[in-house]
Amino acid sequence: MNYFSSNFKLGILGGGQLGKMLLTETRKLDIYTCILDSNTEAPCKIGSNEFHLGSLMDFDTVYQFGKQVDVLTIEIENVNIDALEKLEKEGVTVYPASKTLRIIQNKAKQKLFYVDENLPTAPFSRFAYVSEIEDAIENGGLKFPFVWKAAQFGYDGNGVKVVRNLEDLKKLPKGECIAEELIPxxxxxxxxxxxxxxxxxxxxxxxxxxxxxxxxxxxxxxxxxxxxxxxxxxxxxxxxxxxxxxxxxxxxxxxxxxxxxxxxxxxxxxxxxxxxxxxxxxxxxxxxxxxxxxxxxxxxxxxxxxxxxxxxxxxxxxxxxxxxxxxxxxxxxxxxxxxxxxxxxxxxxxxxxxxxxxxxxxxxxxxxxxxxxxxxxxxxxxxx
Amino acid sequence: MNYFSSNFKLGILGGGQLGKMLLTETRKLDIYTCILDSNTEAPCKIGSNEFHLGSLMDFDTVYQFGKQVDVLTIEIENVNIDALEKLEKEGVTVYPASKTLRIIQNKAKQKLFYVDENLPTAPFSRFAYVSEIEDAIENGGLKFPFVWKAAQFGYDGNGVKVVRNLEDLKKLPKGECIAEELIPxxxxxxxxxxxxxxxxxxxxxxxxxxxxxxxxxxxxxxxxxxxxxxxxxxxxxxxxxxxxxxxxxxxxxxxxxxxxxxxxxxxxxxxxxxxxxxxxxxxxxxxxxxxxxxxxxxxxxxxxxxxxxxxxxxxxxxxxxxxxxxxxxxxxxxxxxxxxxxxxxxxxxxxxxxxxxxxxxxxxxxxxxxxxxxxxxxxxxxxx
Structure with missing residues (x-):
């Protein structure tokens, strides 16, 4: 495949700062690049060959965008994975793979993956709801302090908190999460x-x-x-x-x-x-x-x-x-x-x-x- | 002046590869940049905030473009200098200055500048027409071999030739030029x-x-x-x-x-x-x-x-x-x-x-x- 000055198209899901810095490289190598982002003022609006406006979490938007490119990548994990899976099946090269993203997108799955693969990680428990943590504390299965992590959509410190007491626990969002041993x-x-x-x-x-x-x-x-x-x-x-x-x-x-x-x-x-x-x-x-x-x-x-x-x-x-x-x-x-x-x-x-x-x-x-x-x-x- | 994320506008005359590499830097610093170039497929079409199509040698085009920006620069010397001079008078910051470009654009003027400023350069003669070189050769004022340089618009080896005999001389364009001593x-x-x-x-x-x-x-x-x-x-x-x-x-x-x-x-x-x-x-x-x-x-x-x-x-x-x-x-x-x-x-x-x-x-x-x-x-x- 001749990527340089040819009909090849690279697609990037997300148009933030990471995408912007990727575009510096695609410009340097003259690789035709299409960006999908929902923000009309995304940093990647300038520097891409095509800027498409649309939601990264919407199946149809991601699928239709992906059908137009030869290789598809991401600059943010929170994208519609079902669309990526369909695109892979239809012959679009997708890196990282949908399978990998599915594991990584969910912190509980990610932790279980490390355990399965014999990779070292801090001990943890998985909870479908934060209320289950209270039960675990009551019956002695979990002790303060611990690190709470939202299973989904946490990044850059959002969705991560050190929980030291019941007070802290009450402030947390309610969804799926893990409680990880606080490692000094x-x-x-x-x-x-x-x-x-x-x-x-x-x-x-x-x-x-x-x-x-x-x-x-x-x-x-x-x-x-x-x-x-x-x-x-x-x-x-x-x-x-x-x-x-x-x-x-x-x-x-x-x-x-x-x-x-x-x-x-x-x-x-x-x-x-x-x-x-x-x-x-x-x-x-x-x-x-x-x-x-x-x-x-x-x-x-x-x-x-x-x-x-x-x-x-x-x-x-x-x-x-x-x-x-x-x-x-x-x-x-x-x-x-x-x-x-x-x-x-x-x-x-x-x-x-x-x-x-x-x-x-x-x-x-x-x-x-x-x-x-x-x-x-x-x-x-x-x-x- | 706050150049970063403000209403400041930088203008660049020329949209070739040098402009493209300048845009990598203006993107990095988030400096709003406008490009003027006559080529619809100029390398700078992507990566600038505004791409203006027009001739760099046309007074009005350059002047109107320059009026919209705060600082104006070039990525190629062959631009309309009269327009730059007018823009300077009207308060636009222009670097390089029109005066400098006027000297550099003409190789005869450039050489005379070095002589005036006591800067070392190879001995040379200036000719309004190539035909005058023949006269100089005939009357012994110039000897083969020498380096011919077109006074205007030569770059990257265009407009520069080593002239060894009358044959070589006849192939040259007719306009203003200099004949420079061939320095080993x-x-x-x-x-x-x-x-x-x-x-x-x-x-x-x-x-x-x-x-x-x-x-x-x-x-x-x-x-x-x-x-x-x-x-x-x-x-x-x-x-x-x-x-x-x-x-x-x-x-x-x-x-x-x-x-x-x-x-x-x-x-x-x-x-x-x-x-x-x-x-x-x-x-x-x-x-x-x-x-x-x-x-x-x-x-x-x-x-x-x-x-x-x-x-x-x-x-x-x-x-x-x-x-x-x-x-x-x-x-x-x-x-x-x-x-x-x-x-x-x-x-x-x-x-x-x-x-x-x-x-x-x-x-x-x-x-x-x-x-x-x-x-x-x-x-x-x-x-x-």
Whole structure:
């Protein structure tokens, strides 16, 4: 198949910031790309060959969109999987596969998959309703504190809460969920595994994540992670095994906990470019976005090595501001060594909304970490 | 001025590959960008906020387009300068300035400028018509061989010829031209100087260019150049002096000859992102395209240092092929270490047409050079 300057069409479900960064790569390789998104002001409205307006959860919309393309991928998991399954049966190449998305979309299924596949993950219980948790607490089957996770449609800290008492429990949404043992961990790590259909596999270097204590959003992604080489190797091995278990094609971002006694437990996975890989745009030989395109088109995978150390800082809306966005002090951070802002192009900010990210590249990762903190303390996403 | 997510509009005259690579940066920073180009299939048709169809040489078209934007720049020199001058008078920020473009657009004026500014350049004579060259030859004022350059609208080897005899002379176009002494040079070097309006200046590392012997197009751009540090310093000094002489804002690419006795002579300049800086996308902390945007918007300039060695190979149409383009063996080159193709998205190939470029990044520049040759020998731009 000649993807370049031919009649080939790539479809992407979702037109947010991940889609926007994928479009940078499809433009670079001149790959004809169609986007489906329900937002008339989606970041991907510019940069695609075709922008289709419609719901990602609607069977017909996704099916009709998918029938027009040769390869279909996603930039968000919450899409109509039945439509993908039908498209696969009718010969459209869909990566990630509908089967994989069905497992990942539901956190309870995802956890059960790890257990079935003998992949390390924190102990958990599954509940059809939150009310069942109360029963479990009463009869001693579950103890405070634990981590509650909504089974469906949770992302970026939404749908995840540490539950310490009955009070906390009463505030939770009512639907299907899991209760996971609260693991005291030293560190959160992630590895992005890339694999193409012919079976070539490459992992990006292990990254270390620092989370915002309240919003439960990543504050810094640090690559390479400042950990022992044996731990890095172990994390890579587990990530590779996870990707194999899914027989995954494309990118699989595997988020893991490093426990106090150096055990590694899988937290969750994302079958697409991921927040923990944004720094690869500047810091690595191949960016995660280019690699995703290479993988799903069955092209040779690029080198995943670092050219230099990279740190990513999320640009999220400041608390107390909702409305037309302003990036306060952006010029000041552009004056810092090796700093590149990425602005996603969302018009309205609100507290903790992801509005962009900043990459800090430096040969010395500790120097990069210092600059990252300066960046964090300088720029502020507010409204007019 | 808040450029990010505001009512600010950037205008670019020209919608070719340089514009396309500028759009990658304006998308990254979410800067609203309008393009003017006469080609309905220009590479910039996708990725801009507004695409305007019209002639870059037409006064009214350029003027009306310019009136709608806050800052106006170019990606090609051949634009209507009178319109730019009027726009400047009416308060539109135009970089490069009309005065600079007027000097650069005409190679005779450009050469005289170097002489006036005491900048080193090869000796030359100016002729209003080619017929005057014959007279000069007859009366002994000029001797074969010499380099003929059309004064107007020459680029990428068009409008430049080595003239060795009367036969060669008769084949030349008739208009204004210069005859330059044929300098036996060791090497061709280039330095891209970036400067913003507040006077901050940064030079990209010196690159070394290898030309295709017949087409007079760059075959490899090698960064950093494999030359003595003192030579590099000298080249940087001359490039800086040239940029100062023009009081230039934006990028100024200064192409130079390194003579057998280590003299440096300015060949010509380009007041915009340049073919000799494409490898900066992958190899440098800040790409020339991001730097151009930073400079013309008076933002702080980014670091110009190399993250790793970078080599750029032009992808030009193979001889004997005209028509719908195919990139033969593109998958093979994507399998080589540190190789990234850039496809400009032109539908039709023809001999020596610039269709794309390939970047090779490697910590070891000699290793990169080997891979670059492999790339060059593997990929072929042909037609169906």
């Amino acid at each position: 961990f030293k560190n959160e790590l992630a590895v992005i595994v890339s694999r193409n259909a012919k079976g070539e596999v490459k992992t990006f270097p292990v990254v270390e994540m620092e989370f915002h204590p309240e919003a439960n959003q990543v504050e810094y992604v640090i690559c390479p992670a400042r950990i022992e080489p044996e731990i890095a190797k172990k994390a890579e091995r587990i990530a590779l095994k996870t990707s194999e278990a899914f027989k995954h094609v494309g990118l699989l971002a595997v988020e893991m906990f490093l426990t106090q006694d150096n055990e590694i437990l899988i937290n969750e996975v994302a079958p697409r470019p991921h927040n923990s890989g944004h720094q690869t745009i500047e810091a690595n030989y191949t960016s995660q976005f280019e690699q995703h395109i290479r993988a799903i088109l069955n092209l040779p995978l690029g080198s995943t090595a670092n050219k230099a150390g990279g740190i990513m800082v999320n640009l999220v809306g400041a608390e107390g501001y909702t409305g037309n966005v302003i990036y306060q002090n952006i010029e000041e951070i552009m004056n810092m060594e090796g700093v590149t802002p990425h602005i996603y192009g969302k018009k309205e900010t609100r507290p903790f909304r992801k509005m962009g990210h900043v990459t800090i590249v430096n040969k010395d990762i500790n120097e990069a970490r210092k600059i990252a903190e300066e960046v964090k303390n300088t720029i502020k996403v507010i409204s007019k | 040079f060791k090497n061709e070097l280039a330095v891209i100087v970036s400067r913003n309006a507040k006077g901050e200046v940064k030079t990209f590392p010196v690159v070394e260019m290898e030309f295709h012997p017949e087409a007079n197009q760059v075959e490899y751009v090698i960064c950093p150049a494999r030359i003595e540090p003192e030579i590099a310093k000298k080249a940087e000094r001359i490039a800086l002096k040239t940029s100062e002489a023009f009081k230039h804002v934006g990028l100024l690419a200064v192409e130079m000859f390194l003579t057998q006795d280590n003299e440096i002579l300015i060949n010509e300049v380009a007041p915009r992102p340049h073919n000799s800086g494409h490898q900066t996308i992958e190899a440098n902390y800040t790409s020339q395209f991001e730097q151009h945007i930073r400079a013309i918007l008076n933002l702080p300039l980014g670091s110009t240092a190399n993250k790793a060695g970078g080599i750029m190979v032009n992808l030009v149409g193979a001889e004997g092929y005209t028509g719908n383009v195919i990139y033969q063996n593109i998958e093979e080159i994507m399998n080589m270490e540190g190789v990234t193709p850039h496809i400009y998205g032109k539908k039709e190939t023809r001999p020596f047409r610039k269709m794309g470029h390939v970047t090779i990044v490697n910590k070891d520049i000699n290793e990169a050079r080997k891979i670059a040759e492999e790339v060059k020998n593997t990929i072929k731009v042909i037609s169906k």
